Amino acid sequence: MRNNLIKIALGSLALILGALVYILIRPSSNIYFITALNLNEFNLNLSYVPAWLYSVSTGLHTFSMVLFSSIFVNATRFNDLLLVLSWILINVFFEAIQHPDIKDLLYYELIHTDSLGYFIDNLSKGTYDSLDILSIIISGIISYFVLLILRKKD
């Protein structure tokens, strides 16, 4: 129970930090949730933001989701590893489809119907960044060690 509370706290903190990067820092009037929740007015309008900060927010998502998911599985090394790998793969997938080569493959070579092609095109509107991939993997590893520590304390 105590471990679950720690996971919820850490996961929520990471998720909130990641969201704050989007809301306060990223020039993001065309981000879905910013637009949908009308959060544009909270942007700090900084004239410069280091590009790596965006990658950190991507990693924070992986970290928080691993912790949240782990609440619903038995705490074993195998399960933890499976969760970490699952979230790394999910996040890497969504990053990878932003890569021009993969966009081409999905949009032009594999999916020929207009509706699916359009869907893929919308999914992949972002800009591929290999730093995001690195951030996802590093945060996955960190989350695994957090779970390991919590498991040992249990």
Add this chain to the structure above:
Amino acid sequence: MKKIGLGIVFLIGVLFILGSGRAGPQVPDGEIVVTSFGVPAKDLKFNVFIPNDLPSLEVLRYKNIAEEIKSTKIHKLSFDRDNDVWLALMYGQDERMFTQKYSSTITPDTPRYASFAQGFSDGFSKTYNPAVAQSNALAAQRRRAIAEAAKKTNFLHIILYDAKTYTPIHKTEIEYRTSMLSFDELTPIFIKVFANSYGKNGVYKYNISDYVK
């Protein structure tokens, strides 16, 4: 019960990813947002290449931008048709559109252009073979998709490529969020923004009002 909880967490996690995606161009507030990344090159010389079979309006825009960049003489950039770096200007969302648009015009009597376009095809669209694509209906579908995307998009990419390896040296993505100015009016602004952003890594935000006299 646990399985349901786990499923819900995965669903929410994916929704978070989708929710943080781009919703498409917005044009509310007269801003230019620039994402600029790449390796700053010292004493960089690059080529302004104007394909001679572009539609006249495109040539005009291309020349305008090229001339504007020449006139700024920023960051020790100089221009010479025989030097080592290509400048690529792209209207649209990504390299794919450029590749599709320009690689379709390869002709045997324009060897430099063919080499240039083929380089893009090889480097950025390995799955795309212009010769094959043009012979089937998929090519038409692609062109339609590109044309549609070009209408909707409000991105301009300025990319410097090594002419020999076609490796991107510097890339600036300019997203203009205004419906008040025409592209030709925006051109000199783009160049100044490009000058400000060149050689830096990061995301920069400019107000168009700072550039309009």
